Amino acid sequence: MTHPSEPLSALLDGELTEPDRTRVVDHLSTCHACRDELNELHSARASVRSLPLLDLPSGLSPVEKGVAEVLSLRRRPPAWVAAAAAAILALFIGVATILAPPTSLEVRLDQLSDQYGARTSLEPAITPRTPLQVIDRVAGPIE
Amino acid sequence: MLEDAPLTWEEVARAYGRKIYNFAYRLTGNADHAADLTQEVLLRVKKGLAGYRPGSFEGWLWRITRNAFLDDTRRRKRRPTAPLPEEIDRVASYSSPAPDQVLAAVRLGDDIQAALLELPYDFREAVVLCDIVGLSYEEISAAIAAPIGTVRSRIHRGRKMLKERLQ
Numbered sequence: 001m002t003h004p005s006e007p008l009s010a011l012l013d014g015e016l017t018e019p020d021r022t023r024v025v026d027h028l029s030t031c032h033a034c035r036d037e038l039n040e041l042h043s044a045r046a047s048v049r050s051l052p053l054l055d056l057p058s059g060l061s062p063v064e065k066g067v068a069e070v071l072s073l074r075r076r077p078p079a080w081v082a083a084a085a086a087a088i089l090a091l092f093i094g095v096a097t098i099l100a101p102p103t104s105l106e107v108r109l110d111q112l113s114d115q116y117g118a119r120t121s122l123e124p125a126i127t128p129r130t131p132l133q134v135i136d137r138v139a140g141p142i143e
Numbered sequence: 144m145l146e147d148a149p150l151t152w153e154e155v156a157r158a159y160g161r162k163i164y165n166f167a168y169r170l171t172g173n174a175d176h177a178a179d180l181t182q183e184v185l186l187r188v189k190k191g192l193a194g195y196r197p198g199s200f201e202g203w204l205w206r207i208t209r210n211a212f213l214d215d216t217r218r219r220k221r222r223p224t225a226p227l228p229e230e231i232d233r234v235a236s237y238s239s240p241a242p243d244q245v246l247a248a249v250r251l252g253d254d255i256q257a258a259l260l261e262l263p264y265d266f267r268e269a270v271v272l273c274d275i276v277g278l279s280y281e282e283i284s285a286a287i288a289a290p291i292g293t294v295r296s297r298i299h300r301g302r303k304m305l306k307e308r309l310q
Contacts, residue, residue: 009299013273015280044302047255047309048274056164057178 003031008038012045150200152189160185162276163208169271170212172260183211201278202285209268209286258308266301273298 007024010016016024028034163184167177187207195203259267272283280298284291 006295006299009302010280010295013280013298015295040306041299041302044306044309045274047305048259048270048302051169051253051255051275053161054165054168056161056181057174 003027003034005037008034009041009045011038012042150192150195152185152192155188155192155204156185159204166205166208166271166276167212169256169259169275170264170267172256176215180208180212180215183215184208187211199282199285201282205272205276205278205282205286206288254309255305258305261308262301262304266297266304269294269297270301270305 004024004027007016007020011021011024028038160181164177164181167180168174171177171180184207188204191207259270262270268287269283272278272286273280278286280291280294283294283298287294
């Protein structure tokens with residue numbers, strides 16, 4: 001058998017079919033030069049594999065902003081949901097104003113409307129994750 | 144490895160975001176470029192996930208990643224970020240890391256990263272997909288749209304080049 005070169009890397013990676021693997025292993029048992037080459041390839045492979053797995057950058061990184069942007073696109077409810085929520089809120093306030101005597105309750109409802117009306121119409125049901133929560137999810141352990 | 148499973152975007156981002164970042168970082172040696180690329184890949188995955196058909200998810204994902212990387216490389220080559228005249232010859236590109244990036248890696252004691260950056264792109268990519276990302280030869284073949292024989296040759300030659308540089 002001629003000296004196998006490329007198959008040595010494939011052998012290290014478990015990428016040889018069984019007949020080829022047997023042939024290469026048999027050759028290695030009698031060939032010093034190929035054993036030396038195998039050791040060198042193994043060393044190079046181990047070097048790359050020894051590089052640390054880096055965490056995703058934290059803080060206001062482009063990654064985090066991108067993830068937050070994509071999540072907000074996914075989680076933003078359709079426009080009709082926001083419109084319906086605003087209409088329901090307006091109806092509720094209107095009914096309360098008509099039915100209720102002019103007491104402190106009306107004042108509180110008006111205040112609620114001023115304070116939360118716009119926000120509720122924009123975010124009626126779903127609170128987006130904060131960027132920090134998002135990046136924590138993305139930076140979870142690699143499987 | 145995930146096969147034939149319907150995935151949400153969040154699941155992909157959670158399972159692969161860090162791997163994509165490490166792939167990009169090891170190819171470029173540049174944290175900012177790697178972060179930009181990770182963001183771009185995740186956005187492309189978001190847009191493309193609905194059209195994904197069961198098959199080799201790894202091949203699909205890493206093909207997107209590689210294409211995003213090559214597109215970004217071409218874009219940066221066309222529109223370098225306003226280099227000063229004396230810097231024109233050393234504008235960084237993904238396929239040919241600037242000498243200062245290689246030197247910076249050496250100064251940090253990261254001789255392995257520096258040696259990786261010196262490999263021609265095709266060999267660096269094959270080695271990173273195999274030994275950093277952990278793909279099989281078949282998955283790498285799908286990702287880079289090349290025959291398995293080419294994958295095997297590039298990984299082998301890449302490792303031999305690395306060994307020469309690390310000696």
